[in-house]
């Protein structure tokens with residue numbers, strides 16, 4: 001296994017950043033086509049988000065079996081023990097993939113990229129890591145994922161807390177004992193929901209600080225027997241084959257009807273059916289639920305009534321699932337939950353509504369809201385990520401005119417097809433801003449968008465070309481296309497990481513491509529068939 005990068009400069013065809021699904025797919029595919037390629041990874045193991053997300057209860061909250069690589073020699077020999085595998089099992093999966101494909105020999109762990117500069121004459125990037133190692137590469141491929149940069153709230157006194165405090169995305173490897181502790185969780189997104197479910201089992205007192213209610217759906221978790229796995233595998237290839245035709249890279253899609261054109265009876269039968277799957281109540285719903293507010297109301301009301309029925313205290317029920325929707329259903333990422341709404345019926349669990357009682361300061365013994373002093377042993381920051389762009393702009397990547405990528409995007413992202421931007425030749429990013437990214441099942445887009453990147457590098461080699469650069473007009477046109485699609489949907493009606501709205505000062509724009517995977521792929525085809533229209537190749 002490679003550990004940290006070498007002290008000498010290494011010259012490569014491709015340097016990939018990030019050893020999650022996307023980076024590993026690039027490594028395996030580029031390597032097999034004869035390129036010299038290495039991956040640099042900040043963590044000390046592979047798995048990307050699954051390397052870092054070690055908080056109690058961390059598990060995939062997308063449909064289980066379709067959340068893996070599609071190579072038959074990989075899925076055929078690996079069996080998950082749960083429909084929605086947990087972090088430990090996903091790390092076991094990545095180790096298995098590593099052993100099968102011998103990936104680690106080409107990965108430098110504990111190697112975080114600090115900066116990169118483009119050599120305009122040689123058409124190469126010189127990339128420097130924080131540990132001082134350097135690489136010269138023709139193509140610099142960023143696979144940092146959407147959640148590489150955790151964010152903390154800016155609260156006075158944070159350094160003064162004498163207990164244990166961690167962000168969910170930076171959880172210590174050995175774990176933290178929750179038994180008998182007084183625990184605060186700040187944030188109620190997917191991570192907050194998952195850690196709260198676990199903490200509620202053991203904590204002496206768990207206090208959950210909510211700013212915006214999550215709209216969590218039933219996970220429908222179950223253990224998988226050998227028989228279940230055999231059945232899953234019997235039609236997995238077929239399920240994988242349907243991914244590129246669906247909006248989000250799953251094997252199912254929206255119902256091609258309006259929620260408003262069907263009878264109340266049909267809609268309610270449909271919602272009952274989708275509710276039994278949980279996840280599909282979100283991405284398998286009527287096609288206008290995220291577009292038309294009235295259609296959206298029908299889904300919200302169903303979700304609200306099902307959810308409120310589980311919460312005994314009507315005051316708490318109103319905070320968790322308000323009668324009047326706080327924001328349209330499903331335009332912030334709904335988490336999948338198992339016991340989240342039940343734990344508020346327990347004596348050891350309390351909800352604090354931050355709109356009524358905001359946090360004023362963190363204290364040495366806990367935190368102080370406007371109306372109360374709370375004492376805690378542990379504070380969990382489940383406050384999310386500078387999503388989609390944060391991992392990219394954290395590096396000092398300098399383009400041809402000396403501008404840093406983060407400066408270039410300081411007033412909003414401009415990126416052609418969500419994979420390249422003018423002034424940064426031979427820099428390609430996957431799962432990046434203005435591509436399907438956060439709307440797309442991670443492994444699906446690692447492969448489907450990943451193939452487009454590999455094919456582009458092949459096209460360059462096959463045609464004796466050395467430099468590919470997006471044109472500023474094409475960046476603007478793609479960004480305008482995304483903005484126009486955004487106005488046709490309801491995403492802008494919520495303050496979410498999808499909109500960049502969870503990070504103070506970040507420009508508000510939809511960071512994921514809202515046209516769905518099939519339209520995105522059709523746009524790629526159009527551009528490639530026109531000889532990479534909108535890119536300058538030389």
Ligand code: N01
Nearest residue numbers: 059060061153187188189190191192211212333382383384
């Ligand atoms: O982060 P989030 P997350 N004061 O941004 C609150 C994926 N994921 O880590 O909604 C108080 O969703 C914030 O409040 P508000 C999944 O795609 C996947 O939970 O901004 N509160 C919100 O409640 C998910 O969507 C898995 O008003 C503050 C919470 O913190 C994405 O990762 C598992 C605050 C942040 O929620 C991110 O989820 C877990 C402040 N200053 C996550 N700042 C898998 O299955 C923020 N909040 C892979």
